[in-house]
Amino acid sequence: MERYEIRLSGSGGQGVILASIILADAAIEQGLNAIQTQSYGPEARGGASKAEVIICRDEISYPKIRKANILLSLTQKAYDKYIGSLDRDGLLIVDEGIELSGNDPIKAYRLPILKNAIEKFDTGMVANIISIGAIYELIGEDVIHKDIMIRSISERVPPPTVQKNIEAFEEGIRLIRGYYE
Amino acid sequence: MNDKGYKLVQGNEACVEGALAAGMRFYAGYPITPSTEIAEICSQKLPKLGGKFIQMEDELASMAAIIGASLAGVKSMTATSGPGFSLMQENIGYAAIAEIPCVIVNVQRGGPSTGLPTSPAQGDVMQARWGTHGDHPAIALTPNSVQETFEYTVKAFNLAEKYRTPVILLMDETVGHMREKMTFKNISQIEIVNRKKPSCKPEDYVAYRPDEDMIPPMASFGEGYRYHVTGLTHDETGFPTNSSHVSEGLIRRIVDKVEKNIDNFSYYEEYRLEDAEIVIIAYGGVSRSAKSAVDELRKQNIKAGLFRPITIWPFLEKQIYMVSQAAKEIYVAEMNLGQYSLEVERVACKNCRVKKINKVNGELITPEEITEAIGGSYEL
Amino acid sequence: MNCSETTSKYYRVNRLPHIWCAGCGHGTLTNTVVRAIDKLKLNKDEVVIVSGIGCSSRAPGYLDFNTLHTTHGRALAFATGIKLANPKLHVIVIMGDGDSSAIGGNHLIHAARRNIDITTIVFNNNIYGMTGGQFSPTTPYGDLATTAAYGNIDKPFDLCSLAQGAGATYVGRATAYHAVLMQKLIEKGIQNKGFSFIEGLSICPTYYGRKNKKGNAFKMHSFLKENCIDKKLVDKDPDKGRNKILIGEFYNNPQPEYIESYQVIIDMFQG
Structure with missing residues (x-):
């Protein structure tokens, strides 16, 4: 397996930090090395929010991402800010509401993440978990087992919302699978 | 936890786990980024263990409260970042001269002043050494991973207890906020050091008379050894003195008890x-x-x-x-x-x-x- | 118990004589603390006296209990740690006026707000004596001090109102002249399960008195005698309180105590 440097970006309150924690948690459960870091502004809601996960078999020294090979952006502002840091061979996942600049890698996925969160799950709160589903589908089951991902989600979301979040995770997987169909 | 015993843990969380493993049962603090998780987790965990958490009115009070609790016999800690660390300097000096074991965690952020609250920095290195006024001993440890944060929080308590001195765990935002794997295996085998207690009868107790290792045994308030503690320069009885001879001896002893033992805790x-x-x-x-x-x-x-x-x-x-x-x-x-x-x-x-x-x-x-x-x- | 018995039982006689000036009210006030402890038959090993910095804060050093002389203004914060770590201990804090309400004002209002079981006694001599006579937050308006060369333009605190407003559940005031009342208030303060605040008006003939031409210690004590009136008498006849300093028990209203409330949380997790 290669080294995954995943950057998740959006606005405060969208749960990108939690999403990054779930990913890192699952990677460690899988027996891999992972480091999760974040940067954030003074706002608890709104403002820019960025989280990073590095997943690798080897020990990880420098804990930050140099060149992301997966970038998730849920807001235009986050996309504009971080698209330049995505490797040319990397993978881009953005919400469909984002206008692409044209500087994107070949593999770019514009997905109805925020729309489906509200239409299918009645809450924008699951947008982060739909995003994890999409990222997971790109990383692949040979890196992290699906049941480990689901367990990690179940342990980190509020107990009454576990089922809804697992479905949101599946929704993210479906969005990627159906993308080029 | 995976089959090798690893779990995803945040640096600040590992600090609390280390403190609890070391026997910390009293935490006083004031919220400040990027150390706040330490207070939050302490507030959740301490009452479950019969320990005490208190959110004080500021960092001056937090530092004072942990000294008070330590005098009452309970291992104590506070955590902060630059602005709060500045306020704590007053009573860090008190803990140094009155020889009260305690642990101060500083998760460094950009300074000076309010600076960059959510960003890492290492600008408090000299403050950790010379932040409080006057000559005094200083022990500060700098972990670089989540696992080390756990281990060196335990060591910080052990050193504080052994040498009867405040010990600073000098973290930075990078280490405090990142999450990576950590193992809780072998926690039961961790070496825990407790302060040396007097073995004499209360009437024979001379509170600040050092043993050969330069460290005086420490009784807790309430144990029958009624003694006096002051931040004034004091003699072996613990009472203030203006004697130049005694003053010189006291300051040299509290510095020497740490610096002459450096070989026992040279971690690198x-x-x-x-x-x-x-x-x-x-x-x-x-x-x-x-x-x-x-x-x-x-x-x-x-x-x-x-x-x-x-x-x-x-x-x-x-x-x-x-x-x-x-x-x-x-x-x-x-x-x-x-x-x-x-x-x-x-x-x-x-x-x-x-x-x-x-x-x-x-x-x-x-x-x-x-x-x-x-x-x-x-x-x- | 007569004076010499109290002295030998509760004082560290080898630490005497004390540093206070002749005529200072602090010795009398210290003695009221000791007599209150004696009256309540508290176990000396379980009594902790904590002080800050200033003339008043030297009191614990003369007393044979667990004694802690802390930094300026912080006595209540140290005391909070002691009491919370070992609730069995009777924690008594002795502070000065500047100590408690200037540099330590924030700690005072928050300890009161928490209603933690600490008895706070302020020796109020209206001046910073230890540093040589600067005005404090209780120096009367217009009075002279070494840092108020043309008269003090700061308005003074009413410490008892401050403490009560912040949440103290037992509040009273007496003076170095009204030592019997002072002792009684301290006894009740110690018995109150919560934050108790007792102000003891002291006198400083050396700095405040001399600077403001208040006469010698005898005259200053006489002033306290003649100008203070018990609140109970004023309650019956408000006219009697005109231009007088109120003394007596001001407030006695037990409320849930901080450490007891914390214990409820601990108990949630036991068995």
Whole structure:
């Protein structure tokens, strides 16, 4: 397996930090090395929010991402800010509401993440978990087992919302699978 | 937890786990980014263990409260960041002269003043040594990973208890906020040190009369040893004195009890140092960048190595001197404008060139910044 | 118990004589603390006296209990740690006026707000004596001090109102002259399960008195005698309180105590 440097970006309150924690948690459960870091502004809601996960078999020294090979952006502002840091061979996942600049890698996925969160799950709160589903589908089951991902989600979301979040995770997987169909 | 016993843990969380494993049962603090998780987790966990958490009105009070609790016999801790650390200096000095064991965690952020609340920095290195007024002992430890944060929080308590002195765990935002794997295996086998208690009868107790190890046994308030504690310069009985002879002896003893024992707690890591001509000295979060930089330089056939002090105070004079004898150049990389490098220069400058790699923009120094600084100036 | 018995039982006689000036009210006030402890038959090993910095804060050093002389203003914060760590201990804090309400004002209001079971006694002499006579937050308006060369333009605190407003559940005031009342208030303060605040008006003939031409210690004590009136008498006849300093028990209203409330949380997790 290669080294995954995943950057998740959006606005405060969208749960990108939690999403990054779930990913890192699952990677460690899988027996891999992972480091999760974040940067954030003074706002608890709104403002820019960025989280990073590095997943690798080897020990990880420098804990930050140099060149992301997966970038998730849920807001235009986050996309504009971080698209330049995505490797040319990397993978881009953005919400469909984002206008692409044209500087994107070949593999770019514009997905109805925020729309489906509200239409299918009645809450924008699951947008982060739909995003994890999409990222997971790109990383692949040979890196992290699906049941480990689901367990990690179940342990980190509020107990009454576990089922809804697992479905949101599946929704993210479906969005990627159906993308080029 | 996976089958090897690893779990994803945040640095600040590991600090609390280490403190609880060491026997910490009293926490007083004031919320401040990026240390707040430590207070939050303590508030959740301590009552479950019968311990006490209190959110004080400020950091002056937090520091005072942990000294009070320690005097009552309970291992105590507070955690803060730069602005709060400044306020704590007053009573850190009190703990030093009154010889009260306690642990102060400083998760460093950008300064001075309110600075960069959510960004890492290492600007409090000299403050950890000289922040409070007057001559005093200082022990400060700088972990660079989540696992180490756990382990060195335990050691911080052990040193505080053993030497009856405040101990500073000098973290930075990078280490405090990052999450990585940590194992809780072997927790039951951790060495725990408790303060030395008096074995004499209360009427024979002379509160500040040191044993041969320079450390006086410490009774807790409420145990029948009614004694006096003051921040004034005091004699062996604990009562204030203006005697120049006694004052000199007291200050020298509290400094010596720590500095003359440095060999017992000289913690450091050497990485690819065997044949290194270029030595990077880095600690805390930056040392992780330095390690990556060493690997990169080695790929370029540059004989680079890393010396990473974990015990940052007292200064590891002996070890740094030896490193400087073998090295052609030393680069001190730190997220300040050159603090630890002053000490390195003092010890190493006769043996080799000492250069600085500094950054104060709120971002971790990158491995590339280190390799470029070295590649750009290294003379073969 | 007569004076010498109290002295030998509760004082560290080898630490005497004390540092206070002749005529200072602090010795009398210290004695009221000791007599209250004696009256309540508290176990000396379980009594902790904590002080800050200033003339008043030297009191614990003369007393044979667990004693802690802390930093300026912080006595209540140290005391909070002690009491919370070992609730069995009777924690009594002795502070000065500047100590408690200037540099330590924030700690005072928050300790009161928490209603933690600490008895706080302020020796109020209206001046910073230890540093040589600077005005404090209780120096009357217009009075002279070494840092109020043309008269003090700061308005003084009413410490008892401050403490009560912040949440103290037992509040009273007496003076170095009204030592019997002072002792009684301290006894009740110690018995109150919560934050108790007792102000003891002291006198400083050396600095405040001399600077403001208040006469010698005898005259200053006489002033306290003649100008203070018990609140109970004023309650019956408000006219009697005109231009007088109120003394007596001002407030006695037990409320849930901080450490007891914390214990409820601990108990949630036991068995």
